[in-house]
Structure formats: structure tokens, C-alpha cells
Amino acid sequence: DTAVSQTPKYLVTQMGNDKSIKCEQNLGHDTMYWYKQDSKKFLKIMFSYNNKELIINETVPNRFSPKSPDKAHLNLHINSLELGDSAVYFCASSQDGREGYTFGSGTRLTVV
Amino acid sequence: EDKVVQSPLSLVVHEGDTVTLNCSYEVTNFRSLLWYKQEKKAPTFLFMLTSSGIEKKSGRLSSILDKKELFSILNITATQTGDSAVYLCAGLETSGSRLTFGEGTQLTVNP
Numbered sequence A: 001d002t003a004v005s006q007t008p009k010y011l012v013t014q015m016g017n018d019k020s021i022k023c024e025q026n027l028g029h030d031t032m033y034w035y036k037q038d039s040k041k042f043l044k045i046m047f048s049y050n051n052k053e054l055i056i057n058e059t060v061p062n063r064f065s066p067k068s069p070d071k072a073h074l075n076l077h078i079n080s081l082e083l084g085d086s087a088v089y090f091c092a093s094s095q096d097g098r099e100g101y102t103f104g105s106g107t108r109l110t111v112v
Numbered sequence B: 001e002d003k004v005v006q007s008p009l010s011l012v013v014h015e016g017d018t019v020t021l022n023c024s025y026e027v028t029n030f031r032s033l034l035w036y037k038q039e040k041k042a043p044t045f046l047f048m049l050t051s052s053g054i055e056k057k058s059g060r061l062s063s064i065l066d067k068k069e070l071f072s073i074l075n076i077t078a079t080q081t082g083d084s085a086v087y088l089c090a091g092l093e094t095s096g097s098r099l100t101f102g103e104g105t106q107l108t109v110n111p
Helices: none
Strands: A002-007 A009-014 A019-024 A030-038 A043-051 A053-057 A062-069 A073-078 A087-093 A107-111 B003-007 B010-014 B017-027 B030-036 B044-049 B056-058 B061-066 B072-077 B086-092 B099-101 B105-110
Touching: A002 A087, A009 A019, A019 A030, A019 A107, A030 A073, A043 A062, A043 A073, A043 B099, A053 A062, A062 B017, A073 A087, A107 B044, B003 B086, B003 B099, B010 B017, B017 B086, B017 B105, B030 B072, B044 B056, B044 B061, B044 B072, B072 B086
Parallel strands: A009 A107, B010 B105
Antiparallel strands: A002 A019, A019 A073, A030 A043, A030 A087, A043 A053, A062 A073, A087 A107, B003 B017, B017 B072, B030 B044, B030 B086, B056 B061, B061 B072, B086 B099, B086 B105
């Protein structure tokens, strides 16, 4: 069974639209994350949630809004999509980083 | 701001060669240094290094951390084409809440 699963895997949408990416982990981890990987393969943290509470919010436009209904889920909603939002978005989870982070397979978002 | 720098950014070798990938870090409240391998999709975990000077090994891969020099290396011996990937280094801060990545080293192993 997949430990960290994201949906959808691919998302192509027009500028100005609103879209969501879902993430679920079945590892029993307390902390979940969203990372953005740009065209240069640089992975940058966006958000970190511990037990449904937001603990890290990097300098991310407020068009991006994470939501954690429970500790196994962390969704990412993006309003008014822009061309520069095109990237691969990775969800990850960990138990306080103790054994590293486990990543989902990524969502490739293309804004046209 | 936390920073992780990897070198080289790109490396092309022949099968059978040995490679050394470098990683330097400046991470406030540093706890551990992690190495990941990324092929087409999700980064997959290789090593977590917390103590200085203790080598970790997994098959042909090994890694070591120098906490005095804020540096880590990843060695791959007898490289194979399947080792071709981006190798990512990341610094984990104490709470475990933030993992800061370097740009990665793109390794290409030619037959």
C-alpha cells in the first residue's frame, strides 16, 4: 500500500482557475508537509502541519491555502492560478523527522 | 536563513567509476543530514546522518557527516546505469519540522 498518496498526479489548468491537490498518509505520522519543486529541481518547503496545526508557513502567496482535516490528510488549495505556479508539488510526512521524511509521488501542475 | 549547497551540480561518469558527491550546510538548530535519490518521481530516502564521523553504508553507497566542518559526502562505488538520478542532500532542524534541501547533483552513468 502506498504510504503517502497524492491526487491528482497531473493537473493542467488555465490561468485564473482554482484547484486543489489532496494528500493522505497511512504511516501514522504526526507531521505533514507541502514542498514545491521548480523546473530546476529545487525542493522548497511551503507548509508544515503537526497534528492539524500549522507550524511552518514559508513566504508563499496567500493564494495557497493548506487544510488539514485530520493528521492523516493535508490538502492544498490554490486560488487564481498563475503561470509561475507551474511546478511539481510534493506532499511528505514524518514522525518528528525521526526517520526522515516520506514523500508522495508528486503532482505535476501545469498552468496554461 | 538555512542553506544547503551541493557540488557538483552535474556529473557524467562511466559504469564502474567511483563518485563522490558533496554537501555543505548552514542549518540553525541542526539535527541531521539526509540524502535522497530522485529518479522520475518521489525522492527516496538513502541515509540519515546525525553523528559526526560515523560512516553509514548500504551496498555500494556510503555516507559520512562532519559536524565540525558542516559537510557531508555521499560515495558511490562501481557505479551502474541504474544509479543515474538526482541526489539530494537536506538539513533537518531539531524539531523535525523543517528539511532544507540543496539543489541536487544530477548524476549520469553511461554504459
